[in-house]
Amino acid sequence: MFRAELRKVLPYRTVWIILLLFVVLLALFVSAGGSVTLNGQRVGATLYTFPGLWQKLTYVASYFNLLLGILLIILITDEFQFRTFRQQVIDGASVAELLQNKLLLSGLLAVFGMLTVLGLGFYFGLTRAADTASQATVGITGIALYGIQVLGLLSMAALVAVLVRRSGPGILLFLLYAWVAEPLLRFSLPDSLDRFLPAKVFNSLTPLPGQEMIDTVTGPSSALLPTEALPLALVYTALFWGLSYLLLRNRDL
Amino acid sequence: MPILELDNLSKTYGSTTALKGLTLSVEPGSVYGLLGPNGSGKTTTLGIALGVLRASGGTVRWFGQEPNANNRRRVGALLETPNFFPYLSARQNLLLAADVKRADPRTVDQALDLTGLGTRQHDKFRGFSLGMKQRLALASTLLGNPEILVLDEPTNGLDPQGIAEVRDLVTRLAADGKTILIASHLLDEVEKVCTHVAVLQRGDLRAAGPVHSILATADRVILRPAPDTSIATLQQAVAALPWVSDLKPEAAGAYSAVLATGHGPADLNRALFEQGIALAGLEVRHRSLEAQFLELTR
Structure with a gap:
């Protein structure tokens, strides 16, 4: 059945445009980062030194995950708009199979994100801070956490897409939740609770570089450590896919 | 199955x-x-x-x-x-x-x-x-x-x-x-x-x-009574046949009726003859599916 999914996705120009945009924008952002001046000093090559590069890169890449979320929303809402989910059920696909394909697709997108970060990390690290190359593999496991983060965010995007069924409102709702609704909710909730909200949990997987230093000035952060956030992120991911399945199964197509 | x-x-x-x-x-x-x-x-x-x-x-x-x-x-x-x-x-x-x-x-x-x-x-x-x-x-x-x-x-x-x-x-x-x-x-x-x-x-x-x-139920038989048959006699005879319904006048002194499934024009002719009514003509008017559909969905 996944072959059918690939038949839909591979010839679709929108997919390649968004993926290209993800790579190019992330590369440009990381490249431009070296020219940024902080307190009158250029960040320069220090940005690209191993092993800290991996945490910086995954943190920056987490902002670009929204592009992958938007892509998945488009791919799912297209199926409602073209009524192809409906046709595939008529043709003999089960709702579980259709959703399983989207889950596998989101896995592929997560792998794509991880490979992009890996590629850019090696490229910038080895070309701009070659003297730290011996430590290139230290902390590289953070990319796996980044992959889980992408999967989590995509599960949220899938739920929004199944719920709304139209690309424009779906993308808007997804961005509104990530950028406005949850931050506002966090504002009104005590720190002990807001760190368990889904977007915050996913963000906790790729923490802000130098958070430890900031903590010494502002006091300890309420955010979960990546290791604490990991099981919760997996639970949220499973929950969102499960809800998407129930919605799809119990509504008319 | x-x-x-x-x-x-x-x-x-x-x-x-x-x-x-x-x-x-x-x-x-x-x-x-x-x-x-x-x-x-x-x-x-x-x-x-x-x-x-x-x-x-x-x-x-x-x-x-x-x-x-x-x-x-x-x-x-x-x-x-x-x-x-x-x-x-x-x-x-x-x-x-x-x-x-x-x-x-x-x-x-x-x-x-x-x-x-x-x-x-x-x-x-x-x-x-x-x-x-x-x-x-x-x-x-x-x-x-x-x-x-x-x-x-x-x-x-x-x-x-x-x-x-x-x-x-x-x-x-x-x-x-x-x-x-x-x-x-x-x-x-x-x-x-x-x-x-x-x-x-x-x-x-x-x-x-x-x-x-479905179409048979829509078919009507057209009866043309012999000139000496009174309408009242025909109506009375038809009323005695439970498998004939909806007798109504048509053009040129003819009548039409609907026969229940399993009965044909020959049955009607025989039953009327046994009651002393002679028919000058008897034919079946077939209706199209369209006519029957319009009747059913009216």
């Missing part, structure tokens, strides 16, 4: 009832026409049977089993509009459908040839006319050699030649023993190809059965 059985099927959308306890079964080898005006519940019926609409009540059985993905793969179905990916070519869309149906990809070529799309197979679906889209949908239903075809308004958007081609295709498939369930407005077409029909009106089943029996 029927290929499809619907038992007491109902569907409500909010306060609107789209189907009211529909029961019917489609036997193997039959060409079953589902008739009804817009909003009568034809597409809702097919949507529930095909698993894309949830029934509010009742049951569906395909091949004697609960509906599931496996038995849906034994069905080739076109429901409402042709649904394909606009950015894919006709061929790519059919290959995708073949994957979903677990059908041999080689059947794609046969389906393209049968529907006359061979020369346009590499064109994108978005560039197709409505007629071409409908042909592609028909091609998709044929993939994997399904045991039954479910066609919802298959001639929508087709020109007269296309309509004739679809009718020929359906006739050919039916002649090969394929079971076909077809919802259509084109009563003339249905009458030509269907062996059975069900007539729906506002979610109610008005009539169902073999086409000849």
